Amino acid sequence: xxxxxxxxxxxxxxxxxxxxxxxxxxxxxxxxxxxxxxxxxxxxxxxxxxxxxxxxxxxxxxxxxxxxxxxxxxxxxxxxxxxxxxxxxxxxxxxxxxxxxxxxxxxxxxxxxxxxxxxxxxxxxxxxxxxxxxxxxxxxxxxxxxxxxxxxxxxxxxxxxxxxxxxxxxxxxxxxxxxxxxxxxxxxxxxxxxxxxxxxxxxxxxxxxxxxxxxxxxxxxxxxxxxxxxxxxxxxxxxxxxxxxxxxxxxxxxxxxxxxxxxxxxxxxxxxxxxxxxxxxxxxxxxxxxxxxxxxxxxxxxxxxxxxxxxxxxxxxxxxxxxxxxxxxxxxxxxxx
Numbered sequence: 001x002x003x004x005x006x007x008x009x010x011x012x013x014x015x016x017x018x019x020x021x022x023x024x025x026x027x028x029x030x031x032x033x034x035x036x037x038x039x040x041x042x043x044x045x046x047x048x049x050x051x052x053x054x055x056x057x058x059x060x061x062x063x064x065x066x067x068x069x070x071x072x073x074x075x076x077x078x079x080x081x082x083x084x085x086x087x088x089x090x091x092x093x094x095x096x097x098x099x100x101x102x103x104x105x106x107x108x109x110x111x112x113x114x115x116x117x118x119x120x121x122x123x124x125x126x127x128x129x130x131x132x133x134x135x136x137x138x139x140x141x142x143x144x145x146x147x148x149x150x151x152x153x154x155x156x157x158x159x160x161x162x163x164x165x166x167x168x169x170x171x172x173x174x175x176x177x178x179x180x181x182x183x184x185x186x187x188x189x190x191x192x193x194x195x196x197x198x199x200x201x202x203x204x205x206x207x208x209x210x211x212x213x214x215x216x217x218x219x220x221x222x223x224x225x226x227x228x229x230x231x232x233x234x235x236x237x238x239x240x241x242x243x244x245x246x247x248x249x250x251x252x253x254x255x256x257x258x259x260x261x262x263x264x265x266x267x268x269x270x271x272x273x274x275x276x277x278x279x280x281x282x283x284x285x286x287x288x289x290x291x292x293x294x295x296x297x298x299x300x301x302x303x304x305x306x307x308x309x310x311x312x313x314x315x316x317x318x319x320x321x322x323x324x325x326x327x328x329x330x331x332x333x334x335x336x337x
């Protein structure tokens with residue numbers, strides 16, 4: 001428990017130190033040196049003023065549900081000693097990453113709707129890009145770590161406590177965090193080197209790195225290649241690890257003689273498998289839809305699924321299909337109220 005508290009403190013410290021770093025760097029790279037613009041325009045999801053109150057209420061509700069649901073998961077895991085296991089330790093870190101992922105984009109969108117403004121500063125845009133990549137990559141890596149945890153639990157149950165020691169679990173989370181920081185810093189540096197002219201309209205509700213590349217006046221071919229290369233590393237390798245883990249898991253489950261044993265083994269990883277399908281399925285769907293459709297506005301609407309809906313649904317998926325989480329949640333809620 002003490003190790004978890006120290007690790008949580010380390011994560012929060014890294015978060016705020018990184019935020020301070022990106023803001024200072026973005027300020028140092030002010031537009032007078034590299035770009036002719038001081039702000040960008042986020043066109044959002046709709047140009048209809050009558051839809052703005054509806055969008056504000058909808059996204060505010062989803063954001064509050066996301067933050068509350070994931071906070072309850074973190075409180076339940078930290079307060080119930082029965083949940084001090086690697087699986088729930090990784091789950092609490094995933095919930096923390098989901099909160100950061102949603103907080104990176106939705107509050108700015110809500111502020112713009114409320115103030116009837118579409119602007120975001122140059123420094124704010126670079127900071128948003130950095131943290132969007134940071135938490136998106138952290139989600140990706142943590143899902144791969146959780147898949148490995150389920151692989152060890154099902155395929156090597158007798159050695160599970162030895163392999164998934166608290167020290168090793170903490171190391172996996174820290175490696176995921178530092179890997180995410182590396183990718184976000186690379187994207188930050190690439191975007192900060194772009195030169196922009198007059199077209200500063202972003203057809204999205206947040207600063208999307210790919211659209212910034214399209215808006216740049218300078219040559220972005222090398223930046224684009226590097227971005228896809230980094231995406232292949234930090235996206236393709238974790239996905240390959242998840243597929244390999246579940247290939248071994250399914251093979252082990254099929255060798256279990258009893259039907260009850262198969263169901264019990266599958267139930268331990270069903271929630272994680274559902275979250276993986278939701279995360280990668282929606283992300284792949286958005287990518288394919290943006291490739292097929294030339295409408296940037298439709299791509300922005302489709303991206304709501306993986307940037308807003310998926311982090312909101314994760315707590316429900318884990319709590320509704322897990323008796324231990326439901327018991328701990330009810331205990332946490334009863335103590336609060």
